[in-house]
Amino acid sequence: MTSLCANNSSANPFSTRALAAQAAQIQPFGAVVAVDSACRQVHSVSANLGALLDIALPAPDTLSLACLLGKRLSQRLRRAMQGREHLPAPLTFVRQTHGRNKRYQVHALRSGSQVLVEIEPLQPLGKWRLLGAVNERLMQLADATHQEELLDNLVKSIQELTGYDRVVVCHFDSDWHGFILAEALGGRLPTLLGQRFPASEFPVGLRHAYERNPIRYIQDIEAPAVGFLPKPTAPSLEDSLLRAPAADRVRYLQKLNVRGSLSLAMQGDAGLWGMVVCHAATPYPTPPPVRDAVRALVQMATQRLLLLQARQEARYLQRVQDSLVLSSTTRKEPQSPAQLLKAQAETWMALFRAHGVALWIDGNTYLAGSAPAPTMISQLVKRLARTHDHAGPWCSRELAKNPLTSSLAMGEHCGLLAVPLPLNLEARGWLLFFRPQQVEALYWAMQLSPRDPKTHHPKTHHPHPSPSQPSVLTLPSPCAAWCEEVIGKSEAWQRVERLAAMDLGEDLTLAISAYEISKLNGYLEQERKALADANQRLEQLAHFDPLTQVWNRYRIEQAIDAELVAAKRYGAQFGLLLFDVDHFKEINDTHGHALGDDVLIALASLVENSLRGCDHLGRWGGEEFVVLAKHADIEALIGLAERLRELITTLNVEGLHKPLTVSIGVAEWQPDDSCKSMVARADKAMYRAKHEGRNRVEVATREVS
């Protein structure tokens, strides 16, 4: 045994008494040196350090790291630990004992105000042929396209590489119960595949420790643990790979007939996704390079797993988005909540694995599939509105036990995912998905402890002879699972489903708002149309004669005035024809007033239809009419008057046996004419026509005003 340099040769504290009192203990396959944060002064060492390095140890307070590791290595370690929590990569050193070179691996990590330097002998690898095998397996993992294939590959690769008797992937559910998803067996331990481990086996402290240091290794649970010297400065070994297993962990592994174990964390985006656990039925030394290889495989598999999951989630989210976006973009008309639900309910229920869906908008409930009655939905929504004040979804898989819903008779509905729809500032709508009960058989690898976060009272049956009473570390008869039948719960709402529901809620809010806006626009359009109709009616009343539907006196006067302005400005020629039905009183008297009306209507229609587009007919009053003839000189006016006179004689009105005749007075525009003067001249001419025997055209004389 070689001896080390020492500054001071005070009393040796490595006494049996001091050893017995040691609290922190390590496994004997390595040794630990606890040094100050600057990695210089040794505070304490594990009692096996001397034996491991084959040296005689002096008192720790006389030791420095340089004395133990040599100047160069301790300097490298000091530099590498500057500003770091642990060494980025292990260091190695060689010590010569009895003429033979012995290799050691050094790892270091911070623990409180100290640095723990872990020293482990490096044996020649012998049977382990790592490099090629690991690379090949890494490639296989990187190529896996499905989670199941990936995890099966992973456990198989690790089992073949390490020779452990059982390698499993344990995935944590939302309650932190572990579920064995994949397994590779080496022969000496029974299967755990498909079984569950209660959350009490993975306390929060342990989970956090895995986040800091993702690998735990127990070479042999029965190997005697090694303490530290001197006692008062015993380090905290929480994150040390060498830490001796706690008594309850030893008992736990004993129950599983396990002597050696290697566990590695699979760190997901939102915390610990699961663990890879390797078990051996006998003490199982696993050299550091092999542990590193396993760690590389687990890291690659975890990355691949997260990628596959992210892709799957992205595809799912896209399908949910398409379910609404497609429907609203393929239609021009925004759909009402009822139409939306009718069109999409089947797709949504399939996407959210729900058996019913409800939309609650402004006190109206729309249902599809199997959902509670509208009165129940109203109560539910009232409670949600009172208690759920944020924008995210609310969900439960056990409505009968949830304080919010336990007093509502929800019947067959065990699960609810409720998404608030912020339709306006005052009120929210709700999109509600319902799931039925899912009777589930869970196979537990061990009995649940009272501290497990499970509130249900499972109906249990035991496939194997009498299980032990519930307690933390109680297993049924050797490694036999017991079956728990879970009732009163629906399938759990997955994180991605809650995210997708929020997306859907946002889209749905937009779609419903678009519908509300289009409805308001519809109302506005109706009102606008009603107003336009009323205006049109007013215009009709203001400008048209109600009996004959030709312009009334007011309107024809307006037209004459406009023409007078144009004539004054541009000298355009125009004139008026004023005509009056001959002996109209006789028609009324002989055939009745109604026929007189019919005659006036037929006459107006005949004359109006025979005029050019630019000429206008107006009823001047009684049986008198005016024709405004534009762009017409006196010849044209007389021609028009004669044509109309003759035409009117051809008018055929049922019940009227004599031909209808009119007397027409023609007045051509002359400068300084007004409407009144023109009509007066035409009137004079018309009376002359009456006087001359009727059914005639007379032209107004030119008059000087």
Ligand SMILES: Nc1nc2c(ncn2[C@@H]2O[C@H](COP(=O)(O)OP(=O)(O)OP(=O)(O)O)[C@@H](O)[C@H]2O)c(=O)[nH]1
């Ligand atoms: N049916 C009907 N008769 C009307 C209307 N407006 C006026 N009258 C009648 O038309 C008749 C006009 O009669 P008169 O002014 O005596 O003229 P007339 O009988 O046509 O004789 P002359 O003009 O001299 O040929 C009156 O009896 C009016 O009551 C109307 O809208 N409908």
